Every structure is written in structure tokens, then in C-alpha cells.
Amino acid sequence: QVQLQESGPGLVKPSQTLSLTCSVSGGSISGGSYYWSWIRQPAGKGLEWIGRIYTSGSTSYKPSLKSRVTISLDTSKNQFSLRLSSVTAADTAVYYCARGMFGGSAEYYYYMDVWGKGTTVTVSS
């Protein structure tokens, strides 16, 4: 059974780069056709999709974050990572990583079936 675990600094200074890693266990990150995704949730607020990376390395990002986001794969470590540059207090949130399933011709489907437990990141000086 695939499990995901986020890790990284819990505190980041404004204007710096937030870096998180998601470790995948119970399966190979490069085995199968999946998207590996990042989602965040500010305290008391809703979910926000940040972006995803396919096993081939192709990426999609939320348009409003695209200029600051990079998602990458490290197949040797069975991990994928998130980098978010020029952070502000508005980037303070719980960050989740998740596995995405996709497909369909007439009607595209994409959903996240396995989630990590989340890690809290606070942006503050």
C-alpha cells in the first residue's frame, strides 16, 4: 500500500524559498501512470491545488503560482519535491502531497487517491 510523507522546514523567512519533499513508500514513484501532486490549506481555509508532475517529468501548475513554483522528481530516492520562491505570509499553510490518477477520453478524470498527512509551513521573520 502506497504511503506518502511530507518533510521540510516548518519555518521559512519572507522572500526566501520554501522547499518540501514527499517520500513515497510501498511503491515506485516511476512505476505506473500517476501524477504526483502538491496541495495546500491555510489554517481555517479551503484546499488549493498547487501543481503536479507526471512520471515522465512533465508538470502543470496553478496559473497564479506558476511563476514561483517548481515541482521535481527524484526517482533514485523515490521522492518528489516542491519549491516555492519569494514566499510571503500568504504562503503559510499546511502542505500536502498526493498521488493522482487520471484518464478518460470524452470526459477527463483526475483525482487524488492517496494523501500524505501534511506538514505545516509558517512564513515569518
Next chain:
Amino acid sequence: QSVLTQPPSASGTPGQRVTISCSGSSSNIGSNTVNWYQQLPGTAPKLLIYRNNQRPSGVPDRFSGSKSGTSASLAISGLQSEDEADYYCAAWDDSLNGYVFGTGTKVTVL
């Protein structure tokens, strides 16, 4: 600001049926399938319904999903105390080329 709109809250007594709506547009719900996630207090979201009306293994059949046009609904029948949670709809948006979540609905069991 989310492109999928849900009522902020819904409630019912144990055993009742509760329905949550999710309103979108032709670029998201109208073109692609809808998923629902349940988030219990203090925990990560969990996939509840995928591809409009499919339940992952382990999800009780009290939960059901449907879609019509640019709207979708989640129904919880036989409401139980452990169903108290936040529920989010979500779908891929072709215009944004991204995944969008609904505003979320907090379900309270009275």
C-alpha cells in the same frame, strides 16, 4: 477565490439524509468528472467519491455522488456522528489547465 461553489454549511440529525451541492461551469464540471473529498477535523483530506459517482474501497454506500450539467451533488444518507467533517468537491478545469476545489461545506450532525 474558488471556481466551484458549495454551501458553507449543512446539517442533519442522525439517520437523516444530507445533500451538498457543487456548482461549476462548462470548463470544469461540464467537461470533466467530479470528485469529493472528506476532511475530518485535524486530518488530511480523504477521497470519498471519484469520477462523479464511484466509491473507493472502504467508503460506505451511504455516500453517493451525482452530476448533471455544470453541477454536482454529494448525498449522505443515514447520517452518522462520524460524518461530521468538511467536504470538498473538485474537478479539472480546462480553461485554467489546473485542478480546482470547491469552497467546502462543513457538515454538522445535530
